[in-house]
Amino acid sequence: MSAQTEPLTVKDLNTESPRWCAGCGDFSIIMAVKRFMVDAQLTAHETVNVSGIGCSGRASFYIDTYGVHSIHGRAIPVAMGLALARPELNLFIHSGDGDAMSIGGCHLIHGVNKNFNCVFIMYDNELYALTKSQTSPTTRKGHKTNTQPAGSYLDPIHAVSLVLGIGGSFVASTADWMPDHLTNTLKAAFAHKGFSFVHVSQRCPHFDPNNFDHKTSSWFSFLEDDKGIAPDKRLVGKTEVVKHDPTNKEEAFKFASSERPYFGLFYVDPNKPRYDQILINQTKETPSQPIADLFKTFKI
Amino acid sequence: MSKENLKVSRFELLMDAGFGAQKAGDILIRAFAHMGKYVFIEPMIPAEISPPARSRPALSGVIVRTAEFDLKNIGNDTDLIIAQHEIVLDRRLDDEEYSPDCKILLDMGYKASNEDSYEQVCKRASKNGINVYPFELSAEAQMLIKALGGKGRNMYYLGMLSAIYCVPEEFMIDEITAIFGKRLAPEVYDKNIKIFHYGHEHASTNFQHSYEIAGKPSDDKDRILIDGNTALSLGLIDAGVKLLSGYPITPASSIMHTLAKVSPSYGGMVHQAEDEISAIGTALGSYFGGVPAATATSGPGLSLKQEFIGYAGVAEIPIIIIDVQRSGPSTGMPTKTEQSDLTAAIFGAHGDHTKIVIGVGNVLDCFYAPAFARYLTEKLRLPVFIMSDFIMANSYKVIEKPKTCELKDVDDIPDYILDHFWMDRLPDNIEMVRDIQANPGTPGQMRRVTGLNTDKSGSVNYFAKTNQRSHAVRNEKVHHVQRALRAPELFGGVEEGELLVVGWGTTRGSIAEAVHSCQDQGLKVGGMCFRVVYPLPLMLKEIFSKFKKVVTVEMAYGDEYKRTPLAMFLRSKTLVDIEPMVCRATGRPISPQTIENEIKEILK
Known part of the structure; x- marks a missing residue:
């Protein structure tokens, strides 16, 4: 490992211009990642951004670190390989609602359960956008898309409830239009050692411009606690702030299953075992044998 | 008595x-x-x-x-x-x-x-x-x-x-x-x-x-009794592969079992993934991080992995894929043998795709193949297959203890391994689609990979010329192997005659025995088996031209209208009218006697 000589700046992390639509929430999300990296002075060349396919998938190309823009739904398996092979690297996963909850749903379950060390950012614009407006697992019921033109048939899967249910060790939700809250959430997620699930409500100005009313705040609440994430400074006083101890799982479920959206840290468990650590330690702690002994037990 | x-x-x-x-x-x-x-x-x-x-x-x-x-x-x-x-x-x-x-x-x-x-x-x-x-x-x-x-x-x-x-x-x-x-x-x-x-x-x-x-009781310490899957597992250790990422599937699982027990002693680990796709994804993640990794599977798993295999070639991430073939298609007969995954290995994954396919024919091949595969995949940054099968995986044999090489840098691969697979050393500085191929942790070399087409700088690019170039560069990697491949060994050194019997992988032992027996009986029969099945060496047509007829032996289905995979592939490469002589998808190995009978039938 080699240290960066100059302090890291946001400019250092810029690459070619992202090919996203004007007003896309993805710009804010990668900006928050960059801001967090600068605040924490992470070493860019010791950071890997891994992504799947979709608008969010391109994120790994727009941050000047190492990056894997993998295949649809499969960012988690690739990141797992990096976590096992290079545990010292800073690892971020970028995945959309279709990528994480539909085609990659099985990987999400096992990534959360294996609790390997990474920050998982779920870009939730509640539809498939890069393929031009189809219903996703998080599309709200009744919303018209090209595959369900009469309005999406089913109630959406609630990502936060799902991840809490499968035993997430760090479960937070934030939104792309609250840069401070988003950056602080990433900070808390990075500080947590394990699979840090960060749900981000993300605007899609092209296919669902009226979905998240980012100009008003009365429709959602913040969760607050000393062990949690501070409510967005700009919005304090404009909406409800609720006290919630993030080690209280039962209460976390209550907030997650509420009709009203909550942003903040739902749950954290710093003691959940980490599969990556277990495997790595097992290898480290096994006395090594010389290659000359490879056939020892096969001799006749 | x-x-x-x-x-x-x-x-x-x-x-x-x-x-x-x-x-x-x-x-x-x-x-x-x-x-x-x-x-x-x-x-x-x-x-x-x-x-x-x-x-x-x-x-x-x-x-x-x-x-x-x-x-x-x-x-x-x-x-x-x-x-x-x-x-x-x-x-x-x-x-x-x-x-x-x-x-x-x-x-x-x-x-x-x-x-x-x-x-x-x-x-x-x-x-x-x-x-x-x-x-x-x-x-x-x-x-x-x-x-x-x-x-x-x-x-x-x-x-x-x-x-x-x-x-x-x-x-x-x-x-x-x-x-x-x-x-x-x-x-x-x-x-x-x-x-x-x-x-x-x-x-x-x-x-x-x-x-x-007859036999003399032996206390020879240098002989071992080993099956194909165990030899592959130990070969992975000797090749410096640190992660085996798999999903339970017959008959590949025993590779995971062996390595789960043994590899931690040699600094390695086994990851049991949630599915076949994830298994290869994790191996790719490890190799992107610069740590050699492999995945092992069988037919159904190979089908599932194809998207990632295609991705690996385009993203230029090395990967070793072991396919222990079983009888297919679909779930088929999990504990019976076959060689019909060859087409899925060579031509699988959508789009024009490039890869290298090795076929193992005995336990020694199994032990050496991982080091050879690592050499190829890291030099070329293309997916490399090791094709075994149920019989190869589970048959035990006594062999001399093989040499070990403890491979670290692939450029140091010993000659005896390249010789074993009849290949010369690849040239240095093989061109890649992207100029930057650094591992994470290297300052100033931020490598970002994608399945999208890119130019030399790694930037996503949909221009006609750039895409054509990417294809040319990937295919040229395969051509390098083609040029480096030597002529496969001809059984009994017979270089011309009435009939040439060709095979690959696990049928080698039976083909060799049948051909030697026919040669001993004065028949003008040659035989050879590929250890690298894709690509094929350049001088094949010349070798084939010295025999009046060329036929294949394959554990795969074929008939009058349908050619078996190897026969089809050889015909397309050489334009020689190659027919499958013994093509069986019975799930049972092909015996030397069956081959010998067919040879005699043709030469009658």
Whole structure:
């Protein structure tokens, strides 16, 4: 490992211009990642951004670190390989609602359960956008898309409830239009050692411009606690702030299953075992044998 | 007992699953090997764990071929069978793999309530000209088996085989002790040994025939007894592969099992993924991080992995994919063998795709293939397949302890490995689609990979010329291998003649034996098998042109209108009218005799 000589700046992390639509929430999300990296002075060349396919998938190309823009739904398996092979690297996963909850749903379950060390950012614009407006697992019921033109048939899967249910060790939700809250959430997620699930409500100005009313705040609440994430400074006083101890799982479920959206840290468990650590330690702690002994037990 | 001296013999032990036929096989071959005889063993394993006893699917057994000379395959027909009851025998007679004077020792212990069934099967055997020798376990042995809750019958059969094949009892007991000594309670162990003695005594007194195969008891410390999957597993360790990422699938799982036990001692680990796709994804993540990784699977898993395999080639992330082929298509026959994944390996994944395919034909290939695969995948940054199959994976063989190389930097790969696969060293500085290929942690070299088309700088680009260039660069990597490949070894050095028999992978032993035998009989027959199946060496057409006819032997389906994978591929490469000579998708290995008969038929 080699240290960066100059302090890291946001400019250092810029690459070619992202090919996203004007007003896309993805710009804010990668900006928050960059801001967090600068605040924490992470070493860019010791950071890997891994992504799947979709608008969010391109994120790994727009941050000047190492990056894997993998295949649809499969960012988690690739990141797992990096976590096992290079545990010292800073690892971020970028995945959309279709990528994480539909085609990659099985990987999400096992990534959360294996609790390997990474920050998982779920870009939730509640539809498939890069393929031009189809219903996703998080599309709200009744919303018209090209595959369900009469309005999406089913109630959406609630990502936060799902991840809490499968035993997430760090479960937070934030939104792309609250840069401070988003950056602080990433900070808390990075500080947590394990699979840090960060749900981000993300605007899609092209296919669902009226979905998240980012100009008003009365429709959602913040969760607050000393062990949690501070409510967005700009919005304090404009909406409800609720006290919630993030080690209280039962209460976390209550907030997650509420009709009203909550942003903040739902749950954290710093003691959940980490599969990556277990495997790595097992290898480290096994006395090594010389290659000359490879056939020892096969001799006749 | 009258003793007959034989050069080679093949026998079988057929039992219900769960009664210890496989363990008995392990004990037998170790004893044979210690006595200096050569052995080749093929287990017959049901696809289910424990099918109902006395049912046809319950057949679990071992086929053992033993000889005074080195064996390269499981041979032709069986000379002697011990069967636990009539149903497993009946099932096995279906395969028609018995010699004309095959002797069947049939345990009559289940006859009392199955008289008709026994009678029918005995009739069937004698109709086929096979002699059935009925026997019953001695009363003392039956008492002991009862005391053991029905276990221990395999020890009786082992005792019988040890008498029939003139293996001194102490050799067998040493092996029984090595396998069971520590695992069984002393009184249980003692009962097993007693049953073994009763079996030995039974055959010595009641069975007229015994056979002796020459061999000198050996305390040669440099010989090992190993199966294909274990050799591959140890080969991965020697090749410096640190992560094996897999998902349970027959018949590849035992690679995961072996490495889960062994690899931590050599700095490696095994990851059991949530599915086949994830398994290869994690291997790719590791290799992107600069840590060599492999995934092992079989047919259905290969189908699932194809998108990531295509991605690996485009993203230029090295990856080793082991495909232990089983009988397909779809779920097929999980514990039977076939070679028909070749097309999925060569041509699988959508779009024009580039990769390298290695076929293993014996346990030594299995041990060397991972280092060779690592060399190729890291030099070329293309996916590299190691194609094995059920028979290769599960057949045991005694070999000299192979050389180890503890591969670190692939440029240091020893010549003996390249020579083994008949390939010259690849040139330095092979062009990549992207200029930057650094591993994370390297300052100023931020490598970002994608499945999208990119230019040299790594930037996503949909321009006509750039895309054409990417294809050219990826294909040129394969052409480098093509140019580096030497002519495959021709069996017996026969370079011209009437007929050339071509194969790849696991059929090599049978093809070699058949071709050598025909050559010894004065027939103008050549034979060769590829160790690298894709791409093929450049001089093939020239080699083929020296034979009047070129045919293939493949464990794959083919007929008048449908060519087998290798035949199809060779025709397209050489425009030689290559026909599949033996193309079978029976799930059983192809015997040397079958090949020899077909050769003679063609040359008639």
